Amino acid sequence: MPNERTIPTIQYGVFSQRIHEQAAAHQRVIKAQLELTYRCNLHCRHCYTDPYNSKEFFPRELTLDEIHRLLDEMQQIGIVWLNLTGGDIFMHPQFFEIYETAYRKGFLLQLYTNGTLFTKASIERLQQMPPFTIDISCHSVTEASFDWFTQVPGSYRAFVRGLELLKESSLQFSLKTKAMNWNTDEMPAIRQFVASFGQEFGFTTSLSPRLNGDLSSLSYRIAPDTIIALNGDRAAADANEERCNTSADVFAPTTDRLYRCGCGTDTIHINAWGELGTCTLQYERRLSLRVYPLADAIEMLFREIRGLRYQGDSPCRTCDIHTFCDKKPSDARWECGAAEDPIPYDCDVALVRAQATLHETLIHPLRRAHKEIGTHHG
């Protein structure tokens, strides 16, 4: 009988935990988000990248050679999970060349797309080198509303066609929903739609100003009370929230760090113009990867982000419900004038979340600014 050699395998959860623990112990970056392009076939009304989805900006985007160099650098520093996003990834004229290069380098690839551009051919090509996951936005399941929001007639039909193609394939995908004021009534229908693909429904609510500072995207914010009403408790309502603050602790000890989240630990973001940040919406400090090698840029940027502190007397500095809050400093700069400023909407949301969790009435963060820290009972 020939010698049988077995390749040891471990469960994904164990693998992931091990890599995260090692990254934390050795301060290593293991996750990257790369915006391939700001081009998109849709123009969603809340989209933060859409102002740069216009041909006068395309020459600023990373070239194919630059993207390949970045993939090499990411491999060298030990990135494990690589999220390719846009715009829409399929609008990049050399998407498959980039994708297949990244696949061969061994990254676990997560694709973000609006789902409207899938074809039989593109799905077959992905099946040859399957991504780890594909995340597709699903903010409406009503044709008129969907097309109104994307501002492209026919987009809903293309979305459904794309999902049907995906469903027939063996590719892993999930649907993600943003709850906004215009689609609140649709949540039960979206939940049902998501369940029809055998998936668990979850939604996020946070909206940000556009990358050029335009605040029109914020007009689609959902009312804070509605967030709670939609799911009844914070844990369920925030299943997929990309909150800046991710601590699960209630009334965590306060710190005067400007970024009290995971920014500057194990994740990088690279925008379509080759600027390095610590997350998608961190624009207080960016370094051009056209100027600095990736490893050097990470070291400089992370040191700076971790060192940023509140300097003034912003209520955020001592806010004891900040773990419930979605505030991002760059959003605050655009919306309120300074990165340190509180964002009143985020305060309202944090308050209702904290109250729903604790089943208590609390003092609004902007009214407790000068009270002693910890006096949260109203």
Ligand code: SF4
């Ligand atoms: S599909 Fe995505 S990138 Fe395109 S406009 Fe909508 S939100 Fe923006």
Ligand code: SF4
């Ligand atoms: S709840 Fe308001 S005061 Fe507290 S951290 Fe958030 S924005 Fe700042």
